[in-house]
Amino acid sequence: MKREGSSLITYTLYLMVILSLFLTWRILSVPSGTVEIQTVSPSQQTTNLSSVKNIDDVFRPHQIVFHKASDSFVSQDDEIVKKADNFLKNWELSELFFEGTYSREEYNTLILNRNKVEINFPASIYLGMLTRYFERLPEGFDNNTISRIIISMNEDDPIYLIDDKSLNVYIAERSNVSLEPLLNIYTNSPEKFIKSETYTFENGVRFLPQSDVSLNKVVYLSEKQPNSFFINRLFDDTTELRDDSNEKLTIYSDNVSQLKIDKKTGVLYYYRNNLDETELSAYQQVRDSFHTLKFMDTWTQAFYFNGYDTESDDVFYRRYLNGLPISGQWNPGLIKMEMSSSGLVELTYPTEVIQTPLEDRKEAITVPYVQTVIQQLDEAGIRYNDIQDMEIAYEWSSSDESSRIATLLPTWFINLDGNWKTLEEWLVETERGERVGL
Secondary structure, eight states, X not given: OHHHHHHHHHHHHHHHHHHHHHHHHHHHHSXXXXXXXXXOOTTSOOOOOOXXXXXXXXSSOSEEEEEOSSOEEEEOOHHHHHHHHHHHHHHOBOOEEEEXXXXXXXXXXXHXXXXXXXXXXXXXXXXXXXXXXXXXXXXXXXXXXXXXXXXXXXXXXXXXXXXXXXXXXXXXXXXXXXXXXXXXXXXXXXXXXXXXXXXXXXXXXXXXXXXXXXXXXXXXXXXXXXXXXXXXXXXXXXXXXXXXOOSSEEEEXXXXXXXXXXXXXXXXXXXXXXXXXXXXXXXXXXXXXXXHHTTTOOOOSOEEEEEEETTTTEEEXXXXXXXXXXXXXXXXXXXXXXXXTTEEEEEEEEOOEEEEEOGGGOXXXXXXXXXXXXXXXXXXXXXXXXXXXXXXXXXEEEOSSOTTEEEEEEEEEEEETTEEEEHHHHHHHHHHTOSTTO
């Protein structure tokens, strides 16, 4: 009896092993979902990029200007601007009042006053995102916006907070904290400031370099996350996901959402059908967009809030490098989002990011004096009054030798007819008679 029992146990064990092998083969050979999705192609980089930003990083100034008795000095250096931001946080403005809406003349007079420090934002920013600057933000002020903070060196004067778009002006009472740490930002690092001149455009007053500027053209290895990275963040359930890709676009969709990635530019477009009719305030949209973006964005350099469009409900962010915005033909530095109470509705997002600098390819470039640029435009038939805005930015272009090499060239970008293009692009279009309005 003992032998028969032993044989039975042996046969049972053999049977279990065979069954286990069969189930293992079955699991490996049969897909578990309805569609097989190829999430990583040979051309995609799979480096684990990460860059989690906080509110202080993204909703902060990008420029500080010291207006002395006769000259103004401007800096967009990252460390310099962070010091100004930290000063405002430690200063904590006390009472805040709405003074009124200025006329354009009153606005210009206030901006052009001397003996003051001016701290500027890239766009009109919601006070609800700047609560760190105040002891207490008055109720109902979350949706109010400002573009500049003006601090007079005369301690008897109030602090002015101004919005370039609406021309609304707010006044804050000074705290007892000394201005010396703020003034020392310039005194301790004058080499990081550029002497500037004042120019008035349709979009506001700008302080631009008074002479030619020497900046570096830089070259980076660029990378991007695999498609699976974005699929996992933008789709709640991937079991019903379809792959509808073609020669130009990588496309994934389900019954609710669609994700497209342009294979040439790397720009991602996402849309989710929104049935929620609950309206969000502008401040709520901006706040929610930030919390959605910060867990997806892998840009390791600075990026800033860049405005909210009240007509389209689009929220904008812009990537920066060395204090300058990233721009180019396909907007490689621009992020556009639309939110609803149930989450993200639309997203335009550049998936390509710079990662490793190629130091041996760095090259000093002379960016011409702004008056030289204005003269070139004038000779091409574009008058000063036609210019809505202008700035020095990095033009991003991909190298001919490899799609993984990105060249960033500092150059003038001009806003005409509501469009930002390089000086060279506008001159070529004007010569060909292609510019709208000619």
